[in-house]
Amino acid sequence: MAQRDSEFVEIHWRKRPVRIEHVWLSPDRAGAPLMVFLHEGLGSLAMWKDFPQQLCDAAGWRGLVYSRPGYGRSTPRARDEIWNSDFMHQQALEVLPALLDALAIDAEAQPPWLYGHSDGGSIALLYAAQFPDAVAGAVVAAPHILVEDLSVSSIELARKAYLETDLRARLAKYHDDPDSPFWGWNRIWLDPAFRAWSIEAEIAGIRCPLLALQGLDDEYGTLRQIQGIKQRLAQTELLSLPACGHSPHRDQPEKVIKAVTQFIHNHNRGDLT
16 A cells, blocks of 8 residues: 655644644554654654555554654754754654644544654653553664763764765755754764763653564664663563664564564554454
8 A cells, every 4th residue: 555645734842833744654444553653863754665554554554654843844943953952852742742632643542552763762762651541552663762882973973974975965855954854963962961861760651562673783772772671661572683773674674564563463452453
């Protein structure tokens, strides 16, 4: 089933209107569970390509994919807007609830599942911790719960590549203004003050089923990330993937889809698919 064209909805965030690019996947599957996809630090709706649709088709579910403010075709980051160390908290506790409300999704009545990648995984964890009754379950791939030296080193290399190679041109295929996500993300991750960032204590409030994935060749994080989740949340199931980098859904889509569909069908309450 082909992905539909993007739509737009306006939310009011931080005292200003913000346009959010989004797409519904398989909306004709009336009554099927909903999976909301949260992209990585340089990602967007378009950068997911067809993975969300493939996963929804395998599960028999509906999907919602969107670009966060500053990304894709959503409202870009203002040139003078500097992201602070709570930028992922803002997305989890302010933007995502506002988007669900604008789209008339009653997460308390019918809690969706979340699939978050990288920064999107951290956002999914923060949302699930703050709104435990509004999440049926979560899958987090290469999430961050603390800052590692490896992450900072790789983000420094990304900055060099953005300035010296065709990385900016490649990102322009997925973002109306590639400088908006890149410098918002890169500057805060390389801010020395951000080295102290951690959500290890905050995730303790998560009650839903949780699957955490990590590639063993991930250039942005180690198994310390998902093992740290497991140490704090006993219900977590872990999957480490050999010969896999930071993006399991791109590097090993078949394995990821198989693991995720098995996990969600084992844990989703009232799943009739």
